[in-house]
Structures are given as C-alpha cells and as structure tokens.
C-alpha cells in the first residue's frame with residue numbers, strides 16, 4: 110500500500126512513493142523540459158515496471174502544474190507547494206520552526222509554530238538564488254554543480270558579490286574573475302550573496318527561529334548551507350530527501366484524504382501508454398481571447414487550462430469531481 | 435456631444451457621479467469597457483515603464499475611448515478629505531496621459547477637490563461650461579449626480595463562510611477583475627468570505643488612524659489601515675489579504691503600518707504588476723486558506739483542492 114505524490118514544476122517533475130507510515134520508498138526526479146505530460150508519463154513508465162497500480166491507494170499533486178497533473182493522473186488531493194512542503198517537513202521533524210526552501214524556479218520561507226504554518230512568503234520574480242541560476246553559474250565556471258558546494262567550503266576568504274539581482278550577480282562575478290580572484294572565493298562570495306538576497310527578499314520581516322530545515326534542490330549545496338549558518342548564527346538541517354519534500358507532502362496529504370473518502374481517484378499507470386496530448390484554441394467568449402489548452406487522452410477530454418475566467422477551467426473541476434472547501 | 439469616461443482608477447467608486455453628471459447635461463456618455471486584454475496591453479504599451487499597473491491600465495482605457503468621443507474626462511483628483519491628499523500620481527495623471535498618448539480629443543483635466551460639495555461644484559461648473567451649459571443646467575445636473583452618488587453603495591460583506599478575510603488595497607485593485615485575475619471570485623471559490631472597507635464607518639477608520647504617531651497625510655492610508663486594524667481587533671475577520679501594486683508608495687507605507695499594528699495577525703500581501711503569474715497568486719491564496727483553516731479548525735480539516 111503506497112501513496113503517490115507528484116510535484117510538477119516548470120523545471121523539474123518529482124514523483125515520490127511513501128508507505129502507510131510515510132516512509133519514502135521510491136523517488137524519481139525528471140526534468141520537465143516544457144512538457145509536463147511527457148514528464149509524468151516517463152515517471153509512470155518507471156513506476157509501472159516496479160509496482161502494481163493496485164498498490165497505489167492514494168495520489169496527490171503539487172507544484173505550479175498541480176492542476177494539469179491531477180487532470181492527467183487523477184488525484185485525491187491537489188495542494189499548493191507551501192502546504193505540501195510544510196506537511197513533509199513536519200513529518201520529518203515536529204520541532205521545525207522555519208523552512209527555507211530553494212528550488213529550481215522559486216524560493217520560499219515558511220514559518221511554523223506548534224506544528225501550524227503561521228506565515229510564509231514566496232519569491233517567484235527574481236531568479237537570483239534559485240537552482241537554475243546556480244546551475245548556470247556552475248556551467249559558466251566549468252564546475253560540475255555537485256562540486257559547487259565543496260569549492261565554496263575550500264575558499265580561504267570570500268569576495269563580496271552583489272546579489273540583489275541575477276543579472277548584476279552574474280556581471281559582478283565576471284568582473285571579480287577578471288580581477289583574478291580564485292574560483293573558490295568567487296563561489297563562496299556568490300553563496301554569501303544569494304543568502305543575503307534570500308534573507309532580505311523572501312525572508313524580509315520574518316523572524317527565523319531554529320530549528321531550521323533547508324529543503325529544495327539547492328539544499329544539496331554545502332556552500333549555501335554554510336553561508337546560511339554563518340548568517341543566522343546557528344546550525345540548520347537538510348533532511349535526507351530535501352529535494353522531494355513537495356512530492357512527499359502531496360503523497361501524505363492524499364493519504365489523509367483517502368482515509369476520509371475511502372476510495373482513491375488515481376487512474377492507474379495505464380496513462381503511460383495512452384496517447385495524451387494537448388490542443389489549444391482561442392476562446393471567443395469575450396475580448397480577452399484567452400488561449401485555452403485542452404488536454405486529451407485518446408478521444409476523451411481530460412481538462413481545460415489557461416482561461417482568465419472559469420468558463421473552461423470550471424468544466425475541468427467538474428470532470429475531476431473536485432470542489433473547494 | 436460624446437463624453438468619454440475611462441473605466442480605470444477611481445471610476446469604480448465615483449462612476450455614479452460622473453456618469454449622471456454628464457448624462458444630465460445632455461451629453462452622450464461613453465464608458466470604456468471593463469478592463470480586458472486589449473485595454474491592458476495598450477496601457478502597458480503606451481504608458482511609461484515605471485508607473486504602477488493601475489495607472490498603466492488607465493492609459494489603456496483612455497486609448498480605447500480616444501476615437502469614440504469628442505471630449506474625454508481625466509479626473510485630476512487632488513483631495514477627497516480635508517487636510518489629506520491622495521497619491522501624487524493622481525495629481526499628475528492628465529499630464530501623463532496627454533504625453534503618453536497621441537491623437538486624443540480635448541480633455542477635462544481640472545483639479546477635483548472633493549472635500550465638500552461646494553468645492554466639487556467648482557469643478558462641475560468648469561466642466562459644464564466646456565459643454566456650453568449655463569449655471570442653472572449645471573446646478574440641476576450636479577444635484578442629480580450627487581444624489582446618484584449618495585445612493586450608490588459599493589463594498590462586499592459576504593455571509594455564510596467558515597472563514598472570512600478582510601480584502602484591503604486600493605479600490606481599483608480590488609474591483610478590477612482583469613487586473614487582479616478574478617481575485618474576489620478566487621477567494622470565494624476557496625471557501626472564504628470577504629469584507630471590504632466600505633462597511634466600516636468613517637469615524638471608526640479615523641479613530642484607528644488617530645492612534646498613529648502622526649495623522650496620515652494620505653486618504654488611502656487612513657482608509658486601509660483603519661479598516662485592517664478595526665476588522666482584526668473586533669474579530670470581524672480571520673485574516674487580511676492586501677492587494678498591492680508594485681511601485682506604489684502609499685501601499686508600502688500602509689503595509690508596514692498594518693504589520694506593526696498587528697504583528698501576529700495572519701496577513702497576506704499580493705503584489706501585482708503586468709508580469710505577475712496567476713499560478714503564483716493561486717498558490718499564495720490557497721496556502722493562506724490552508725493556514726487559516728489549520729489555525730481555526732482541527733488537523734483533520736484540510737481541503738482537497740488548492
């Protein structure tokens with residue numbers, strides 16, 4: 110008996126299976142590459158070879174593509190990233206007070222008190238500090254991203270790099286390189302700058318109390334962890350499955366949900382083989398002329414996305430049998 | 435004579451007055467459509483980059499009207515209450531619009547001091563004269579317009595929801611559905627009722643604001659701050675959502691004041707500009723709802739959607 114969680118983001122698609130005690134038994138990480146349908150199908154192909162679909166007794170989705178994911182696979186819970194991350198973090202450690210999450214495309218802070226989220230903030234605007242930005246810099250410096258953190262830790266001293274915005278950070282780094290600073294120092298300087306940027310933007314006005322969990326893909330970077338610890342003045346913790354927390358949270362929430370409904374809406378692994386595709390059309394309902402995306406499975410419509418009113422997405426909710434509240 | 439009235443900025447509050455006044459003067463009143471993609475895009479295209487989104491959208495509305503009327507009204511609202519001002523962008527609005535858009539018909543741009551009916555009348559008189567009307571005709575139209583404005587009630591005060599939030603921010607950010615991506619409906623669909631500032635009496639708003647170290651210089655500050663504090667303290671709402679424009683000076687002041695006044699009260703700020711993605715807005719509102727739900731009810735009560 111497993112619960113499946115899918116975190117569909119614009120950069121990566123994560124799938125997690127947890128058992129009924131909420132232990133992670135399977136994790137799959139895929140690049141979304143602008144094609145969420147394909148990413149999910151790929152993930153399901155992998156699962157199909159190892160598990161029987163009847164073993165999946167609950168399924169949940171999260172991430173910016175959570176509605177699309179739920180239309181494709183059938184989900185018992187469709188949850189925003191904040192709630193999903195908080196749920197997984199609390200499962201890992203009940204004492205957590207602050208979650209620092211930096212993923213491929215965005216960053217968040219979640220403040221928790223006595224197991225309840227009391228405040229949160231998200232940055233979806235500025236690229237500085239996200240995983241994609243670090244990937245890019247690693248590539249530019251010709252260092253494998255996995256070693257980025259080690260480089261930062263090896264640095265004897267640090268260089269001050271302007272981290273307010275991704276474009277400035279990059280040009281400042283190039284400048285410092287030309288001045289002859291070592292790669293180690295520059296990378297450490299970059300980590301410091303990104304941490305300052307995070308604390309001043311996402312963490313603005315929030316009191317960061319221990320215990321702090323550092324999650325999301327960027328938590329793999331030891332340099333970032335060290336820079337946070339230096340800035341905050343205490344140890345922070347990276348959970349073992351730091352990059353899967355969204356998917357794990359979605360799986361657990363789905364499990365809770367099925368305990369109430371008694372039956373899962375999960376449609377099984379068969380979609381891995383089905384012909385799932387999207388078509389878009391311009392709605393002529395009003396001058397907005399939204400480009401609406403329709404998702405099909407063979408000849409059936411699974412759902413509609415992308416309208417500004419709920420003329421089309423309302424139908425999706427009917428198809429999915431979801432309601433709010 | 436066709437008089438064009440742009441459906442932007444404070445139109446949402448003062449349209450009964452404007453529409454009635456020009457209508458009673460015998461003009462054919464043409465109001466721009468609700469903000470839509472064309473109006474929005476034109477606003478972004480023609481307005482200077484660093485303006486706030488509501489001002490940009492206002493440009494789009496004037497652009498929509500420019501070939502459809504003989505005279506366009508660009509309200510230069512200076513004051514709504516004595517000793518207070520509204521955002522400086524309103525005082526310079528006509529200059530911005532006239533410089534950014536080409537091929538406009540003549541415009542009514544006289545300053546509006548709505549601190550008393552008498553002060554407002556001087557604007558009405560000038561505008562009426564432009565339409566070639568005499569004082570008696572203007573007086574009649576003006577009185578009808580005031581009547582229409584007085585009878586007009588706006589505001590939201592939902593009932594029958596388990597969770598209720600105060601929706602704060604400038605009225606155009608709250609009521610322009612295109613600008614805020616259907617925020618009111620989104621909030622309702624997630625099972626939260628809304629209360630807006632209009633249902634709190636002026637004297638209560640003023641009383642809260644009087645507690646500030648300095649009487650606020652801006653009307654928007656008094657209204658939003660007073661409303662937020664009063665709603666929270668009197669437990670009329672479970673949380674506050676503030677819709678704000680990037681680059682808005684008054685918003686940043688109000689937000690800081692509310693945070694200081696209510697340090698532990700659930701408070702969500704939604705910042706909107708032309709680059710804001712709907713997914714991010716949805717995520718924030720949904721997470722806020724989950725947070726309130728967990729605070730108010732027990733653990734097992736968690737929504738399936740959102």
Ligand code: SF4
Pocket residue numbers: 392393394395396397398399401416417418419420421
């Ligand atoms: S989907 Fe709705 S908002 Fe978009 S064009 Fe159609 S009717 Fe208009």
Ligand code: SF4
Pocket residue numbers: 486487488489521522523524604654679681682683684685
């Ligand atoms: S108050 Fe803010 S949103 Fe309104 S016009 Fe001024 S700057 Fe723009």
